[in-house]
Amino acid sequence: MILGMPGIPGRVQRPKGTGGGNVPLQTRVPEVLKKRFDLAAKRRGISLSLYMEWLIDLDPEAPTPAEALAEEDSDTLLSA
Numbered sequence: 001m002i003l004g005m006p007g008i009p010g011r012v013q014r015p016k017g018t019g020g021g022n023v024p025l026q027t028r029v030p031e032v033l034k035k036r037f038d039l040a041a042k043r044r045g046i047s048l049s050l051y052m053e054w055l056i057d058l059d060p061e062a063p064t065p066a067e068a069l070a071e072e073d074s075d076t077l078l079s080a
Contacts, residue, residue, distance in 0.1 A: 023076075
């Protein structure tokens with residue numbers, strides 16, 4: 001195993017320390033939407049997870065990371 005390489009060839013590796021505690025995120029979407037996400041991330045040379053991080057940062061209604069952590073034990077968060 002070679003260390004220091006991105007998971008997908010041609011994409012950049014995430015800077016150290018920005019991933020935090022990672023948890024799986026799974027949902028079902030139409031195939032064309034999945035392809036759009038994959039192609040958008042590929043065109044930017046980043047991972048799909050980093051692309052999703054960028055998208056949440058664009059949503060003015062999304063909680064900040066601090067707000068999300070404060071709500072961690074609350075029942076107000078929705079689950080899929």
